[in-house]
Amino acid sequence: MGCGSAxxxxxxxxxxxxxxKSMRSxxxxxxxxxxxxxxxxxxxxxxxxxxxxIEYAGQQDQIKLYNFFGFLMDHFTPASSExxxxxxxxxxxxxxxxxxxxxxxxxxxIEVPDTYAGPHLTFPLxxxxxxxxVEAFKHKEQLHAxxxxxxxxxxxxxxxxxxNITEVSTCHSKEITICGDLxxxxxxxxxxxxxxxxxxxxxxxxxxxxxxxxxxxxxxxxLILFAFQLVYPNDxxxxxxxxxDHIVNLRYGFTKEVLGKYRLHGKKILKLLQKIxxxxxxxxxxxxxxxxxxxxxxxTTDLKLIAKLERNRYVSxxxxxxxxxxxxxxxxxxxxxxxxxxxxxxxGRRRVRSLTHSNPATARHELQRRSLQAYSIRTSPNVEExxxxxxxxxxxxxxxxxIHDPISSDSDPDSGEVLETDAEEWKQIVDxxxxxxxxxxxxxxxxxxxxxxxxxxxxxxxVLNRHNLCLLIRSHECKxxxxxxxxxxxxxxxxxxxxxxxxxxxxxxxxxxxxxxxPHVVQYQASRxxxxxxxxxxxxxTERSALRALREQLxxxxxxxxxxxxxxxxxHTGVISMERWAVATETVLHLGLPWRVLRSQLVGxxxxxxxxxxxxxxxxxALMDPNKELAHTGLLETMYRHHSNLETIFRxxxxxxxxxxxxEEFRQTWKLLSSHLKMEISDKAISDLALSIDFxxxxxxxxxxxxxxxxxxxxxHAQILDSINEGLTPDLQxxxxxx
Amino acid sequence: STRYDLYRVLHAALCLFAICSEAIVSELxxxxxxxxxxxxxESNHTVxxxxxxxxxxxxxxxxxxxxxHDVIAEIEEEEPTGFIRFERFxxxxxxxxxxxxxxxxxxxxxxxAFEVLDQQKRGHLDPEELTRYLTQEGEPFxxxxxxxxxxxxxxxxxxxxFYKDFVSVMTVDDPW
Numbered sequence: 033m034g035c036g037s038a039x040x041x042x043x044x045x046x047x048x049x050x051x052x053k054s055m056r057s058x059x060x061x062x063x064x065x066x067x068x069x070x071x072x073x074x075x076x077x078x079x080x081x082x083x084x085x086i087e088y089a090g091q092q093d094q095i096k097l098y099n100f101f102g103f104l105m106d107h108f109t110p111a112s113s114e115x116x117x118x119x120x121x122x123x124x125x126x127x128x129x130x131x132x133x134x135x136x137x138x139x140x141x142i143e144v145p146d147t148y149a150g151p152h153l154t155f156p157l158x159x160x161x162x163x164x165x166v167e168a169f170k171h172k173e174q175l176h177a178x179x180x181x182x183x184x185x186x187x188x189x190x191x192x193x194x195x196n197i198t199e200v201s202t203c204h205s206k207e208i209t210i211c212g213d214l215x216x217x218x219x220x221x222x223x224x225x226x227x228x229x230x231x232x233x234x235x236x237x238x239x240x241x242x243x244x245x246x247x248x249x250x251x252x253x254x255l256i257l258f259a260f261q262l263v264y265p266n267d268x269x270x271x272x273x274x275x276x277d278h279i280v281n282l283r284y285g286f287t288k289e290v291l292g293k294y295r296l297h298g299k300k301i302l303k304l305l306q307k308i309x310x311x312x313x314x315x316x317x318x319x320x321x322x323x324x325x326x327x328x329x330x331x332t333t334d335l336k337l338i339a340k341l342e343r344n345r346y347v348s349x350x351x352x353x354x355x356x357x358x359x360x361x362x363x364x365x366x367x368x369x370x371x372x373x374x375x376x377x378x379x380g381r382r383r384v385r386s387l388t389h390s391n392p393a394t395a396r397h398e399l400q401r402r403s404l405q406a407y408s409i410r411t412s413p414n415v416e417e418x419x420x421x422x423x424x425x426x427x428x429x430x431x432x433x434x435i436h437d438p439i440s441s442d443s444d445p446d447s448g449e450v451l452e453t454d455a456e457e458w459k460q461i462v463d464x465x466x467x468x469x470x471x472x473x474x475x476x477x478x479x480x481x482x483x484x485x486x487x488x489x490x491x492x493x494x495v496l497n498r499h500n501l502c503l504l505i506r507s508h509e510c511k512x513x514x515x516x517x518x519x520x521x522x523x524x525x526x527x528x529x530x531x532x533x534x535x536x537x538x539x540x541x542x543x544x545x546x547x548x549x550x551p552h553v554v555q556y557q558a559s560r561x562x563x564x565x566x567x568x569x570x571x572x573x574t575e576r577s578a579l580r581a582l583r584e585q586l587x588x589x590x591x592x593x594x595x596x597x598x599x600x601x602x603x604h605t606g607v608i609s610m611e612r613w614a615v616a617t618e619t620v621l622h623l624g625l626p627w628r629v630l631r632s633q634l635v636g637x638x639x640x641x642x643x644x645x646x647x648x649x650x651x652x653x654a655l656m657d658p659n660k661e662l663a664h665t666g667l668l669e670t671m672y673r674h675h676s677n678l679e680t681i682f683r684x685x686x687x688x689x690x691x692x693x694x695x696e697e698f699r700q701t702w703k704l705l706s707s708h709l710k711m712e713i714s715d716k717a718i719s720d721l722a723l724s725i726d727f728x729x730x731x732x733x734x735x736x737x738x739x740x741x742x743x744x745x746x747x748x749h750a751q752i753l754d755s756i757n758e759g760l761t762p763d764l765q766x767x768x769x770x771x
Numbered sequence: 772s773t774r775y776d777l778y779r780v781l782h783a784a785l786c787l788f789a790i791c792s793e794a795i796v797s798e799l800x801x802x803x804x805x806x807x808x809x810x811x812x813e814s815n816h817t818v819x820x821x822x823x824x825x826x827x828x829x830x831x832x833x834x835x836x837x838x839x840h841d842v843i844a845e846i847e848e849e850e851p852t853g854f855i856r857f858e859r860f861x862x863x864x865x866x867x868x869x870x871x872x873x874x875x876x877x878x879x880x881x882x883x884a885f886e887v888l889d890q891q892k893r894g895h896l897d898p899e900e901l902t903r904y905l906t907q908e909g910e911p912f913x914x915x916x917x918x919x920x921x922x923x924x925x926x927x928x929x930x931x932x933f934y935k936d937f938v939s940v941m942t943v944d945d946p947w
Binding site for chain 1: 798801802805806808809810812815824825826827828829833836875876880881883884885887888890904905908909910911912916920941
């Protein structure tokens with residue numbers, strides 16, 4: 033009785049106590065761990081914001097730069113040499129026309145040497161050709177230029193008979209696979225093929241744009257996609273993205289990649305690709321219910337209009353369409369002549385099935401158009417005014433003025449009417465390729481990107497209803513999980529380039545869509561080592577990379593930042609408060625980042641009571657990356673800061689892609705940019721700089737060599753800087769120690 | 772007891788002083804605003820309610836899930852929209868910070884908690900037993916949370932969790 037019953041009770045009590053303690057312990061551990069994860073999430077989000085804001089600032093820059101050229105075209109006096117330079121740029125970057133076509137792009141004269149060990153393509157392409165191609169690229173081989181040109185030629189012939197909007201059906205219980213942005217990430221494409229199967233009659237695919245730029249295997253991706261499309265034209269569908277655009281390519285790496293891999297024939301390949309990009313279809317519709325396009329929509333999106341326009345006139349979404357007159361054939365058409373193309377495109381248009389053919393909502397279309405005209409009558413009696421309104425609307429202000437360019441456009445009594453339609457069509461295309469969804473209702477210009485708009489859930493609802501659709505699949509934005517639903521699951525963003533910003537930054541994903549039209553998402557991440565990283569490690573890695581990029585930006589704006597800080601520090605104590613530091617930094621950089629949150633990662637040397645010694649801070653930044661020494665003169669610092677813009681300008685000027693520009697071109701370029709930046713630069717300073725950069729001393733500047741000076745890869749470039757410094761006149765030389 | 776009262780009064784006075792001190796409050800507001808901004812994707816002073824937990828925790832607080840729900844209930848609209856407005860978040864969060872609510876878990880207590888679970892006092896735990904505790908007791912982890920913790924905590928060679936090392940690594944690590 034005594035011992036027998038007491039022991040179990042004690043046991044029970046101990047047991048209960050243990051349970052209680054273990055529950056409390058579990059609670060404690062959970063509470064602690066969740067806080068830890070939250071802080072990591074905060075860091076990840078900040079890192080993300082950094083990358084995104086730098087990327088979008090770059091895109092905005094790009095568009096502003098091009099608009100700037102347009103503005104200069106209009107406002108410089110006819111006699112000025114700069115005007116000639118710019119008109120030369122605009123004209124030379126136009127795609128070849130008509131008769132010049134065939135001989136220029138003929139591959140037949142290109143010999144393939146016996147030493148070439150890569151794949152040999154035979155046309156018409158076979159399945160074994162493509163498997164050979166994919167295998168070759170897996171082993172980092174390169175396809176010979178002859179086959180590249182041949183393949184591109186065949187692609188062009190196929191694309192120009194395709195309609196603007198491809199219609200696909202999931203009959204025969206076929207599931208369709210949809211991929212988003214690839215951006216030259218070959219490993220991701222191969223990973224998708226591995227997981228999902230190669231494209232074939234049983235495995236149809238839609239690739240939703242942005243195949244090129246940023247990654248290093250853009251051309252290989254294009255060749256693979258085009259090859260599959262040639263072999264399975266009814267089962268592989270491509271949509272144009274905003275990066276399928278030669279102007280964007282100038283900045284984001286595709287142009288450079290092609291010229292680097294194909295030194296002899298790169299220019300031809302690029303010119304042919306310009307044409308091909310303009311012929312890429314703009315959208316795909318599945319079972320008349322699911323709309324797939326690259327960027328998005330706006331409140332004025334009209335698929336009927338889009339189906340009818342001449343998409344090949346929009347060589348770049350950033351520039352107004354080519355004049356209709358220019359498209360007509362002027363001589364005997366060759367194999368690829370535009371004359372033939374034009375006839376085809378007319379035929380192609382007739383073949384386009386109107387999506388809203390039997391749609392009762394057609395009446396609403398008419399209403400839309402009528403109200404636009406009514407608008408124009410109400411507010412602006414002349415077309416020019418109307419155009420300006422639409423420009424503001426579309427967010428590409430100065431560019432629309434290109435239509436009035438007296439140099440390149442033919443005078444045409446009907447030009448008034450043509451221009452009006454052009455502006456509307458242009459806006460449709462820009463909206464499709466550049467827009468992003470937002471959470472609030474409405475539709476506003478997309479100022480972050482510089483083109484297209486932000487559209488809300490109400491617009492999604494309205495546009496989907498108007499066209500009798502149930503889902504919009506788009507890409508264009510990088511998502512951490514590779515995909516994201518929004519607008520009540522009516523909009524699905526799909527992004528297929530994993531590790532886009534940095535190893536471990538995000539997963540990629542693709543969609544499988546069956547006859548039930550229920551999207552099923554599959555995620556992945558390239559590079560084995562990434563999967564094994566813990567959350568902490570992968571966040572840390574991406575974060576370090578983002579912070580490095582951010583420090584570069586900070587250092588590049590050193591002079592402006594110091595001026596801004598000094599405004600808060602009139603007595604030159606060298607010290608300002610954290611808060612003022614944050615405000616000043618945002619004012620100078622305009623990146624919209626949470627500086628206070630980032631402060632602990634960016635500023636190590638804060639003094640007591642939350643003050644920052646900003647000179648110490650810049651010294652600290654310089655030490656973190658030894659290459660910062662290169663920005664030690666005012667002129668060089670400015671060049672460094674704008675090196676992406678500079679490079680883009682150089683590449684635009686170097687219209688024959690020779691990699692060389694003349695002194696005069698360099699001087700004019702720099703003058704243009706400095707007037708744009710509202711800087712005072714003397715001609716002598718520019719000449720001196722140009723002279724000192726001419727390493728070959730032969731009167732021309734090698735673009736790559738010049739840009740290498742600003743590549744932050746290794747210390748040896750500091751030596752280049754020293755020689756530049758030596759070449760400058762004494763008044764330009766500055767002390768090497770940062771101020 | 773009078774000494775205790777004196778301390779309480781002094782403490783209250785200091786808190787009052789702190790609350791009245793404009794600079795401190797202003798700095799606090801800026802901190803709160805910065806953290807909020809990180810998740811304000813539309814730049815319209817609202818965040819998704821599901822991010823509130825992350826924001827509060829990133830400001831140095833260690834609430835339980837239940838405490839978090841209470842806070843959210845306080846700052847939600849009368850008819851919940853799925854979004855939290857900054858105007859409602861700021862005063863509540865300021866109070867939380869000034870009152871030092873949801874204090875951190877000190878390292879030694881954390882260690883003790885693991886030791887409680889380690890009934891046989893071996894100095895380590897099996898992934899299975901830790902999983903059992905954390906997914907069944909207290910405020911259970913989701914499978915995803917559990918997997919994430921295991922990926923950081925488990926020694927890959929021995930397939931065990933040496934919790935003492937784990938705790939010290941996790942607490943030293945973070946520069947933020």
